[in-house]
Amino acid sequence: MGVEVGDGAPDFELKDQHGTPVKLSDFRGEKKVVLVFYPLAFSGVCTGELYELRDELPTLGGDDVQVLAVSVDSMFALRAWADQEKYGFPLLSDFWPHGGTAQRYGVFDEGKGVAVRGTFIIDTEGVVRWKVVNAIPDARDIDEYRKALAGL
Structure with a gap:
C-alpha cells in the first residue's frame, strides 16, 4: 500500500536538520512540493541526487517549488x-518512529530499514500529481522532475 498519483498526500511533521518542525500542509496553497525520499546521508548516489537538486533548483520552478x-x-x-x-x-x-513517513508513502524497505528512492510531486492543493519509485541503487532523473512540474 502506498500513495498513488491523484491521492491526497498524507500530511506529516518532521524535524529538519536544524531541529525545526516542518509540516507538509504548511505549503498547501503556497507552493508545489517535490518530496524526495532517499536511503542515507553521506552515501554516493544520494549525495549526487541532492547535488543535482541543490544546483538545479532554480530551473525547477524557483520560488513556487519547495x-x-x-x-x-x-x-x-x-x-x-x-x-x-x-x-x-x-x-x-x-x-522516529523509524521510517514512519516513508512507510505511509509506501517507499520504506523493511529489510534494509531505509527508504527506497521515491519522489512525489505534490500540487498546491496537496494532491500527488507525479511519482517515481526507484530501487536503492538507481538514481532518479531530475529532468523528469522538471517535466512533471512544467505540466502543473
Whole structure:
C-alpha cells in the first residue's frame, strides 16, 4: 500500500536538520512540493541526487517549488551533511518512529530499514500529481522532475 498519483498526500511533521518542525500542509496553497525520499546521508548516489537538486533548483520552478528531502538519518547527521554540502532546502529526519513517513508513502524497505528512492510531486492543493519509485541503487532523473512540474 502506498500513495498513488491523484491521492491526497498524507500530511506529516518532521524535524529538519536544524531541529525545526516542518509540516507538509504548511505549503498547501503556497507552493508545489517535490518530496524526495532517499536511503542515507553521506552515501554516493544520494549525495549526487541532492547535488543535482541543490544546483538545479532554480530551473525547477524557483520560488513556487519547495524541495523536501527525507531520510531515516538523525537530524544531527542531516545537519552535518547539509552544512558540508551546502544544501539550501530542508533535510527532514524520519528517524522516529523509524521510517514512519516513508512507510505511509509506501517507499520504506523493511529489510534494509531505509527508504527506497521515491519522489512525489505534490500540487498546491496537496494532491500527488507525479511519482517515481526507484530501487536503492538507481538514481532518479531530475529532468523528469522538471517535466512533471512544467505540466502543473
